[in-house]
Amino acid sequence: MTEFRTRRERLWESLTQVDANHRPHAYLVSGLANIRYLTGFTGSNALLLVHAGGALLLTDPRYTTQSAQETDCSRSIVRAKSLFQAAPGKIKPRGWKRIGFDPSHVACASLEVLRDALPGVRFVPLESQVERLRMVKSASEIEAIRRAVRINSEAFDRAMEHLRPGISENCFAAEIDYQMRLLGAERQAFETIVASGPRSALVHARPSGDPILANELLLIDMGAHCGGYASDMTRMAFPGQPDRKTKQHHAFVLEAQLAALDAVKPGASSVAVDRAARQVLKRHGVGDAFVHSTGHGLGLEVHEPPRVAKKYRTRLEAGMVITVEPGIYLPDFGGIRIEDTVVVTPHGCEVLTPTPKDLHVV
């Protein structure tokens, strides 16, 4: 519980740095991952008002008991149509005249509700205040991610024992998810991707009812959510005998992934990590086939800041957890991606994912 209080205090402290004209009397937190980070509350409907004197969590009667068990801050159980309709009743009596909010997490319609009910209050857009804190993970958060990664890799190994040509992408994905859950994951971190043959060239393919065929590429992208924290891993398998082109292209991607990992260290720019992967693939003539970014931060959400991409410059710090996942996608051939979950350490990085990165020939 102390950890949540400390986080709220750090958020408040950072808000007191805002220039006097925009400095809020309270900050409205509406993203559920941000609310969980600041309070421990895991329900699906909540708003949080962080202020100098503490914090007030708003939720609905479905969560009366649960919110009392999970959180240490003040709570208000409201029966309004929406929590945004209830919030003004909490803001007005306190006389707050400037409310900070994250414009990326508040819908236009919700802001209208607040403005209509509180004509004397100014709503100040202050973006990513909580996400910025969340970028650098504490030891307990890294431990949670490490556990999610372990379950992920163990489930991969167990599921691979069931892989044989003929099983449908759907059934193999179901097996992966089932194994993650039996090992203690609350859920998969995203819809597991199992894509065989030409379908592997669809970057975010959903598993289909089609069978996994022998002598075709098989792309597996999976993540576990554990104690609220995510993992993310992509591996390539090949049921049968891989041909020369497959082995060669797999080697290109692996080389790019290792080059990117080499670039991960405190002080390095996220753009440099992205560039390292991109340069290798370009040199091998497949740069255009790398159609996404090299990675993303990961924690309470499977995608969170920092992004590891061409256009997003973040200086990496020890404690940041990111994925490194270059890939190439050739419509008539297939897709190859290799992805690890990685923590930035004081002197470089630690690849958390223990699963071997070679082409898993079965």
Next chain:
Amino acid sequence: MTEFRTRRERLWESLTQVDANHRPHAYLVSGLANIRYLTGFTGSNALLLVHAGGALLLTDPRYTTQSAQETDCSRSIVRAKSLFQAAPGKIKPRGWKRIGFDPSHVACASLEVLRDALPGVRFVPLESQVERLRMVKSASEIEAIRRAVRINSEAFDRAMEHLRPGISENCFAAEIDYQMRLLGAERQAFETIVASGPRSALVHARPSGDPILANELLLIDMGAHCGGYASDMTRMAFPGQPDRKTKQHHAFVLEAQLAALDAVKPGASSVAVDRAARQVLKRHGVGDAFVHSTGHGLGLEVHEPPRVAKKYRTRLEAGMVITVEPGIYLPDFGGIRIEDTVVVTPHGCEVLTPTPKDLHVV
């Protein structure tokens, strides 16, 4: 494909009814379920501009191949940081001066991006334009929901064969999800709830690592997502010999659920359906323990309009699909909820869920 085009035409037709002052030259659709409804596109990143001459789908390079396979409308693959940054480049050359959008599906920050790039354009909030069309389902949509419901119930039966005291809530939930997937579901429609004993009083409990105990209530709330469409069902089980109070309270909830079902017919108000359930529970002295609404619409999303609740008045129409799910939650005793997926028919309703509603004593 024809069905998607017809839906876009119906949307455009409804927008031409907007008064001349607000009538948009194009309507920006940003919710992914709405985009899927109008185009068939199932990717995770898209914007859609519907206009008099057709529709333009914006997505990113990850979905080049997939969007071509799934949709029949014009497409633009953009490499901008976000699709909202790319949209102005599509709007400006066409000379549109009024763009409609749904303020519930657009974050304040995204609207700012559009406004900054298009100072001469007026953005007109027009809420729930697509959701309104989605409320009444077509025959093919009802067929898809029927399939999701069937898989749901079959998976329940198969999972129940594994239920024995001592198995953890987590593992039993994993079994349910695994069975749904093996039967053809793409995924669970929401995090399956398996809550034993006093935990069943937490309305939206996540399954825990705790064992399911003999002689305690067991609440199971599950849904399958199939071909994009959802099902939703809650049943109560009891490993052991239920006592008198348990049987009595289960009978109260069942009576309330049947009363609500009786009220479902075309022309009836959704409020009347909610009231029917509420009155029964009040008469039995447990009205205060019914802390949520009676139901919700269901289709491409597991929660969509209409709501079946105290404060939301919708006239039911044939083709609407809703859940009917009264429940009571007593902290020292447990929770009981019974939920079916139901389609409004020309003369009443059809309960799609085939699973028996009695207390499943095992």
